[in-house]
Every structure is written in structure tokens, then in C-alpha cells.
Amino acid sequence: MERLRFAVIGCGGRGSGVAEMIAAVTNAQLVAVCDVVEQNARAVGERLGVPFFTKTEAMYEAVDVDAVFIATPVEHHFALAKEAVLKGKHVILEKIMTTTAQEAYELAELARQKKICGALSYQLRFYDVYRKWWAVGQSLEPTLIISSRHPGIMPPNYLRPDPWAGVVDFLSHDIDLVYWVAGREPSLVTAIGYRSTVVVQDTWDTMTILLDFGSMTGLVYSAMAGGGLPSTHAVIGRKGNVRIESDSLSVHRFVRTNADRYERQWERLDTEPVKEDTTGLLVQHFSDWVQGIVKDPFPLSTFEDGYKVMLIHDGIAESLKARQTISLEHIHQRIALSQGG
Numbered sequence: 491m492e493r494l495r496f497a498v499i500g501c502g503g504r505g506s507g508v509a510e511m512i513a514a515v516t517n518a519q520l521v522a523v524c525d526v527v528e529q530n531a532r533a534v535g536e537r538l539g540v541p542f543f544t545k546t547e548a549m550y551e552a553v554d555v556d557a558v559f560i561a562t563p564v565e566h567h568f569a570l571a572k573e574a575v576l577k578g579k580h581v582i583l584e585k586i587m588t589t590t591a592q593e594a595y596e597l598a599e600l601a602r603q604k605k606i607c608g609a610l611s612y613q614l615r616f617y618d619v620y621r622k623w624w625a626v627g628q629s630l631e632p633t634l635i636i637s638s639r640h641p642g643i644m645p646p647n648y649l650r651p652d653p654w655a656g657v658v659d660f661l662s663h664d665i666d667l668v669y670w671v672a673g674r675e676p677s678l679v680t681a682i683g684y685r686s687t688v689v690v691q692d693t694w695d696t697m698t699i700l701l702d703f704g705s706m707t708g709l710v711y712s713a714m715a716g717g718g719l720p721s722t723h724a725v726i727g728r729k730g731n732v733r734i735e736s737d738s739l740s741v742h743r744f745v746r747t748n749a750d751r752y753e754r755q756w757e758r759l760d761t762e763p764v765k766e767d768t769t770g771l772l773v774q775h776f777s778d779w780v781q782g783i784v785k786d787p788f789p790l791s792t793f794e795d796g797y798k799v800m801l802i803h804d805g806i807a808e809s810l811k812a813r814q815t816i817s818l819e820h821i822h823q824r825i826a827l828s829q830g831g
């Protein structure tokens with residue numbers, strides 16, 4: 491088996507860690523890095539012994555690259571991913587996929603036409619505990635899916651006024667998790683958020699999002715001032731509930747014992763503790779998918795999944811602006827019409 495030749499674009503906080511993880515994966519190899527700030531590119535390139543560039547065109551000219559991992563700030567994702575797809579490169583894109591669902595739609599369409607594998611770096615899907623949570627949650631026939639984490643005060647580069655910045659950027663993982671467990675996209679989104687409750691910068695730092703799936707609800711919430719509070723990942727379903735507790739799952743099942751009696755049965759399911767970031771596992775799986783070694787991208791978030799999550803992000807931005815519930819079907823129709831789809 492050939493090792494997939496990866497370049498990392500964007501060598502900041504996230505990209506430098508990703509480059510190291512790719513270098514450690516067995517079915518991929520790091521062949522180049524690129525960052526518009528030369529010292530960032532140089533630092534990672536020299537540390538990992540690969541050529542570094544400040545321009546993607548120069549990198550594509552000089553190095554044979556099969557795939558790119560894009561870890562720049564979100565406003566550059568669309569242009570860099572589009573360039574890569576047009577050059578026939580497979581793409582892993584950091585969250586948030588793009589600044590708008592329209593860009594995500596265009597990117598997913600382009601990748602489909604060019605037969606390019608595109609995925610999002612939603613690496614929580616690769617923790618054993620989240621995989622088992624997904625499986626048990628689905629088996630319980632969900633009516634309410636809750637995903638909540640609190641980042642504490644985020645680094646200054648995230649404290650921006652844009653609709654995708656602040657705690658919304660952090661919550662993108664949780665939105666994806668709820669979408670993943672639900673197995674389909676919601677029809678309605680309602681978001682209630684506050685800016686600058688704890689930080690002085692003008693940014694969303696407190697956010698609650700309700701996703702209406704018709705017969706089930708998603709609840710996603712986060713606050714920078716909630717740093718230190720425990721995360722909550724729970725599914726309540728028609729057959730019981732499951733909650734993540736550290737590296738294990740606490741499961742309560744309601745079993746009907748006779749006509750009008752139910753017995754609650756409890757079990758703890760242990761999962762494989764994974765202490766380090768699972769992005770290496772994500773890259774490994776992506777490389778197998780690109781090379782046809784696995785046919786099913788699951789549990790990867792593909793560009794099609796990323797577009798569905800971006801629809802939710804657009805819905806959140808519209809809901810916060812209008813202080814109303816937003817129909818995602820309307821947003822999708824608008825985009826599909828504008829793209830001639």
C-alpha cells in the first residue's frame with residue numbers, strides 16, 4: 491500500500507499539531523507544509539524535516555501532493571480547498587467548513603464532480619466513547635440529544651465579531667455530534683446567544699441552540715464563563731437514556747415487564763480510553779478511504795455532512811439576527827436555486 495502524500499496548509503496552533511500527527515500515521519506521510527507567515531512554515535517544516543512554502547502554488551509546483559489538510563482560519567478555507575480540489579487533491583478541512591453554507595455547497599458539489607474525497611476534521615467522532623455513545627444512542631430511538639462543552643476563555647484569535655467566531659466555532663463539534671447521532675439534518679433552528687458577557691471583545695461567548703428534527707430535539711449549549719463545568723453528552727430516547735461519564739457510558743434502559751409496568755435496567759459500558767487527540771486516527775481512516783481500502787467513510791464527516799452542519803451554522807446566524815426560529819429547508823432551497831441545483 492502506498493502512503494498518501496499529505497501537505498498541511500496553515501501552521502498555527504492547530505496545523506503544527508496536525509502536521510506532527512500526520513507524520514506519525516502509518517498509511518500517510520507528510521511531504522510539505524505551507525503558511526503565509528514564513529516563520530510558522532519554517533518552524534514546522536524544519537522540525538519535521540519536510541520542505542516549507544509560503545504560497546500554495548509554489549508548493550503544488552515543487553512537491554507531489556495527494557492530499558491537503560487545511561488548518562487556516564475559516565475565512566481562507568473555501569479558496570484553499572477549491573484550489574486543491576481543482577488540482578485533483580483530496581482534502582481534509584478544519585471546522586468550521588466555510589464561512590457560509592453556500593460556499594460549503596459549492597465545495598461539496600465540486601468535489602463530487604471531480605471525484606475528490608473531502609472530509610471535515612470533526613475528530614471527536616474517532617474517540618471510542620463517542621462512537622459507542624452514537625451506537626447506543628441510536629438504539630434507544632432518540633427524542634432528545636444533548637451536547638454541551640464549555641471552552642473557558644478562548645484564545646484572542648477566536649474572539650471576533652463574525653457569526654462563526656467565539657463560542658460558535660467551538661460548538662461546531664457539538665452541532666456535528668448531534669447531527670451525527672440524529673442521523674439526519676434538523677428542519678428548524680433556534681439560537682439564543684449573548685455577546686461579551688465575560689470577555690471584553692465583541693464576540694459570541696454564551697450560546698444555546700435548539701435543533702428541531704420533528705420527532706426529536708437537539709440541544710447544544712456553551713459559555714466561555716462555564717469553563718470548569720463538566721461537559722454533557724446525553725441521549726434520551728423512547729427506550730431509555732445514555733450519558734457519557736468520562737471514559738465510560740452510563741445506560742438506563744426501560745424494559746416493559748407487563749401491561750403497565752416498566753423496569754429500569756442500568757449498565758456501565760467501558761470504552762477504550764484515548765488520551766491523545768484522535769486526528770491521527772481520522773487521517774488514517776481518510777487515507778484508507780481515498781485508497782479504496784475502506785469503502786465506507788463512516789465515521790468521517792464528509793463534505794456532504796459538512797454542508798448539512800453549515801446549514802445549521804447559517805440557521806444559527808439568521809436566528810440570532812432575526813430572534814426567530816429559522817427553516818433550514820428555506821436556506822437550502824435558496825442556495826440550491828442560486829447554484830442552479
Ligand SMILES: NC(=O)c1ccc[n+]([C@@H]2O[C@H](COP(=O)([O-])OP(=O)(O)OC[C@H]3O[C@@H](n4cnc5c(N)ncnc54)[C@H](O)[C@@H]3O)[C@@H](O)[C@H]2O)c1
Nearest residue numbers: 500501502503504505525526527530561562564566584585
Ligand atoms: N478540530 C479541532 O479540534 C480544532 C482545534 C483548534 C483549531 N481548529 C481549527 O483550525 C483552524 C486554525 O486554527 P488555529 O487555532 O490553528 O489558528 P492560528 O491562527 O493559530 O493558525 C492559523 C495559521 O494559518 C496561517 N494562514 C492564514 N492564512 C493562510 C493562507 N491563506 N495560506 C496558508 N496559511 C495561512 C496563519 O499564518 C497561521 O499560522 C481554524 O479553522 C480552527 O477552527 C480546529
